[in-house]
Amino acid sequence: MDTVLLALGQEGGASGAPTGCGGGLQMLPLALMFVVMYFLLIRPQQKKAKEHQGMVNALQKGDMVITRGGVIGKISGIQDNVLTLEVQEKVRIRVLRSYVEGRYQEQSGKTPAASKSAEPAPQPELKN
Numbered sequence: 210m211d212t213v214l215l216a217l218g219q220e221g222g223a224s225g226a227p228t229g230c231g232g233g234l235q236m237l238p239l240a241l242m243f244v245v246m247y248f249l250l251i252r253p254q255q256k257k258a259k260e261h262q263g264m265v266n267a268l269q270k271g272d273m274v275i276t277r278g279g280v281i282g283k284i285s286g287i288q289d290n291v292l293t294l295e296v297q298e299k300v301r302i303r304v305l306r307s308y309v310e311g312r313y314q315e316q317s318g319k320t321p322a323a324s325k326s327a328e329p330a331p332q333p334e335l336k337n
Contacts, residue, residue: 265306268292275313276304 268274272284274294282294285301292309295301 264311265309268306268309273313273315274309275311277308277310280304281313 268284268287270284270287273281274284274292275281276294280294280296280302282296282302284292285295286293290306291303292306293301293303
């Protein structure tokens with residue numbers, strides 16, 4: 210009877226889940242996915258946010274900026290978190306610093322309409 214119990218005990222132990230480093234190998238794909246996500250998504254986003262924060266902190270009176278809403282103006286006043294933009298002569302608006310997208314630089318070139326000659330476009334002939 211002892212031999213039967215020993216044989217059953219050995220079978221149960223042998224057919225169970227493998228022990229050792231098997232649990233670590235199951236976590237390896239999950240860890241690799243996290244590392245890939247960190248380097249592809251999280252790290253570049255943090256770098257961009259840090260650059261934006263540095264640009265916002267370096268803004269000075271007289272800088273031309275563009276907001277996230279597309280408003281272009283010249284900084285005429287700076288408070289803690291609020292900038293006063295002069296969008297036209299004697300027209301000022303207040304915006305949060307965090308909504309400034311970046312510095313604005315006017316395009317120094319001719320527009321496509323201005324580069325064309327002043328000749329009118331040829332009109333198609335009408336046939337009767």
